[in-house]
Amino acid sequence: METPSLPPVGRGQGGEGLTTGEAPFIEQAREAGQRFIQQPYELYSESNHEAWRRLYARQEDSWARFANRHFLRGLESLHLDRGQVPDLDDVNKFLSPRTGFVARPVSGYVPAFAFFDCLRQRAFPTTITIRDANRLDYLPEPDIFHDIAGHVPMHTDPAFADALVRFGDCAHTAAELAAGIKDKDQQVQQLSSIIRAMARFFWFTIEFGLMREGDALKVYGSGLLSSRGEIEHAIVSPHVQRYPLQLEWVINQGFEIDHYQPLLFIVASFDHLFELVDTLEKWMRLGKLSNVAPGEPGVSEADLRSFLDVGN
Secondary structure, three states: OOOOOOOOOOOOOOOOOOEOOOOHHHHHHHHOOOOEOOOOHHHOOHHHHHHHHHHHHHHHHHHHHHEOHHHHHHHHHHOOOOOOOOOHHHHHHHHHHHHOOEEEEEOOOOOHHHHHHHHHOOEEEEEOOEOOOOOOOOOOOOOHHHHHHHHHHHHHOHHHHHHHHHHHHHHHHHHHHHHOOOOHHHHHHHHHHHHHHHHHHHHHHHHOOEEEEOOEEEEOOHHHHOOHHHHHHHHHOOOOEEEEOOHHHHOOOOOOOOOOOOEEEEEOOHHHHHHHHHHHHHHHHOOOOOOOOOOOOOOOHHHHHHHHOOOO
């Protein structure tokens, strides 16, 4: 897929850097309707690089203590520069030969079907902005530290990468099933339920998952791996409930995003994770995801349309 380019936005054209929520380049891309973009590396400011340096430095000890071995191996294999925001072309030179995955820069929000379809094609939609260096703990939306330092090292593991691709297959199954429902109200109700179930599964595995390593409990979820406070909280806090993952629990369990997670689920391995995704699709075809418990997350009109418009 070709990545459209944009005219450069320089420091004299409305701002400096690629800070989350304050980047003219991103505003211009969104106004132009361009979802997939190029990473204008020359626009990163010294403040942006300082934010990366500080985020990386303060997370290293937590990774050493709490991250799973696949993540640590992946982090090493990517050769990320601790001193500056990564160039995605450099990241992909090390990532792609291992699993075929690439980090693909985007201008922001990607509707649910398009996001999952990218995974199916072994492309990970990657935010290029970075949080303000003076507000490192405030993250109103994903940034490049979350995406590259949190997610992408996991994509170097073949079993984990295959599970992501299989998850992308599930999105196509959901679109196929929705297309076969003629009653529009029923179509929206069942598709909303399926999308909610998929989002919950993704949240409690890819974003906030725990796994066993021998007798130890380790983190593999990227939302935990990129958070200074929550990674330790997930493993040691007595206030967190931790259970072996049961699919019927996860698809019916709501979650909130504005505080540390009080409930987390454990997988045995990434082969186990792949089996769970496989079962998720089978349950989808059997109608077991068509009426999951209501609640969070909500399903937006844009996410619904992204599934309904497939093939149109």
